[in-house]
Amino acid sequence: MPVTRIPADATDLLRRQDPELAGVLLGELARQSTTLQLIAAENFTSPAVLAALGSPLANKYAEGYPGARHHGGCEIVDVAERIARDRATALFGAAHANVQPHSGSAAVLAAYAALLRPGDTVLALGLPYGGHLTHGSPANFSGRWFDFVGYRVDPDTGLVDHEQLRTLARAHRPKAIVCGSIAYPRHLDYALFREVADEVGAYLIADAAHPMGLVAGGAAPNPVPYADIVCATTHKVLRGPRGGMLLCGEELAERVDRAVFPFTQGGAQMHTIAAKAVAFGEAATPAFAGYAHQVVANARVLAAGLAREGLAVTTGGTDTHLITADPAPLGVGGREARGLLAAAGIVLDSCALPRADVRGVRLGTAAVTTQGMREQEMAGVAALLAGVLRGRVEARRAREEVRELVTAFPPYPG
Numbered sequence: 580m581p582v583t584r585i586p587a588d589a590t591d592l593l594r595r596q597d598p599e600l601a602g603v604l605l606g607e608l609a610r611q612s613t614t615l616q617l618i619a620a621e622n623f624t625s626p627a628v629l630a631a632l633g634s635p636l637a638n639k640y641a642e643g644y645p646g647a648r649h650h651g652g653c654e655i656v657d658v659a660e661r662i663a664r665d666r667a668t669a670l671f672g673a674a675h676a677n678v679q680p681h682s683g684s685a686a687v688l689a690a691y692a693a694l695l696r697p698g699d700t701v702l703a704l705g706l707p708y709g710g711h712l713t714h715g716s717p718a719n720f721s722g723r724w725f726d727f728v729g730y731r732v733d734p735d736t737g738l739v740d741h742e743q744l745r746t747l748a749r750a751h752r753p754k755a756i757v758c759g760s761i762a763y764p765r766h767l768d769y770a771l772f773r774e775v776a777d778e779v780g781a782y783l784i785a786d787a788a789h790p791m792g793l794v795a796g797g798a799a800p801n802p803v804p805y806a807d808i809v810c811a812t813t814h815k816v817l818r819g820p821r822g823g824m825l826l827c828g829e830e831l832a833e834r835v836d837r838a839v840f841p842f843t844q845g846g847a848q849m850h851t852i853a854a855k856a857v858a859f860g861e862a863a864t865p866a867f868a869g870y871a872h873q874v875v876a877n878a879r880v881l882a883a884g885l886a887r888e889g890l891a892v893t894t895g896g897t898d899t900h901l902i903t904a905d906p907a908p909l910g911v912g913g914r915e916a917r918g919l920l921a922a923a924g925i926v927l928d929s930c931a932l933p934r935a936d937v938r939g940v941r942l943g944t945a946a947v948t949t950q951g952m953r954e955q956e957m958a959g960v961a962a963l964l965a966g967v968l969r970g971r972v973e974a975r976r977a978r979e980e981v982r983e984l985v986t987a988f989p990p991y992p993g
């Protein structure tokens with residue numbers, strides 16, 4: 580089986596010491612290398628990012644911030660965090676960056692902690708329309724500690740209902756408005772959100788976890804000039820390690836920093852912060868700008884192909900890496916589609932759709948574009964996916980086709 584190799588002797592060492600765990604690592608590498616990764620939130624980090632993650636920086640305790648730590652021996656890791664902060668602020672044109680949040684959710688929690696008090700009203704995209712758990716789910720701290728009001732996307736167009744947003748803002752006078760989604764395929768109108776927030780005296784928090792990598796590559800509008808705080812993940816299109824970050828102006832810098840440590844987190848994970856720095860460095864290159872634009876070009880072709888095959892593509896297409904679609908016209912629901920495709924080696928998510936009572940499929944092109952696939956491959960993927968859903972291509976044959984395709988585009992050429 581032509582499985583590619585992780586570029587580290589780490590697996591060899593693990594194989595000798597702990598074959599059981601080594602088997603898991605190699606099994607996962609084989610899964611990633613032999614099936615098609617269309618999960619919109621996933622990507623393949625570079626070998627350099629993996630090297631930083633697997634480095635001895637993982638050993639260091641570093642509560643606090645560079646130059647003001649609660650532990651000794653931080654002088655070297657301080658350099659890593661300063662580099663990460665400087666690269667993030669330069670990349671996104673922000674005055675201040677906090678690169679410590681352990682995840683996207685931790686970044687959102689810190690943004691709320693910086694700006695809100697328990698019980699405050701917050702306006703965010705409703706969960707059935709693509710809001711994230713941290714945007715007011717009753718199962719999450721956000722829904723428990725704040726009073727969330729959900730705006731919607733128009734059930735027909737799939738686009739954010741700006742009129743309803745404005746009406747809800749005027750009626751509820753929220754302390755903050757959150758813009759950002761786990762499933763919105765179009766660019767958000769950050770200027771409009773800013774205008775609505777200003778009208779009612781609310782903070783604007785942009786949760787740009789998904790599009791931040793496109794922003795870095797100049798392929799999506801930048802929320803930094805509009806939002807009081809921008810939250811993001813570093814592991815989605817941005818292609819860094821799993822983690823989060825926060826961007827803001829000078830005036831909120833201290834509140835944001837204190838909201839991360841000591842308010843919501845303890846020691847920073849210096850190996851991850853070093854890996855974030857590596858990823859920001861990569862994202863500042865012309866090659867990454869080319870990548871980001873190719874991600875969008877690929878998504879557009881994939882969306883058009885799915886539409887041609889009869890799926891109902893939300894908003895009729897995409898501006899980003901992300902597509903959602905209703906496979907119902909092909910005779911299957913979103914959940915069933917996910918299962919059928921998984922059996923065929925095509926890995927994606929099911930998701931909510933603008934008509935909140937049905938589920939669709941959500942897919943993205945960040946990972947396959949990192950592998951080097953282009954428009955031609957996306958057209959083929961759309962046809963194969965529809966063939967599987969229609970029952971015209973049986974799972975076994977589809978799996979073979981997928982394996983052939985991904986073997987030609989190994990994520991980690993060995």
Ligand SMILES: *Cc1c(COP(=O)(O)O)cnc(C)c1O
Pocket residue numbers: 620681682683684685687711713759760761786787788789812822823
């Ligand atoms: C992915 C995502 C998050 C959370 O990221 P985690 O790292 O999984 O916690 C938060 N908000 C939005 C909009 C996201 O897409």
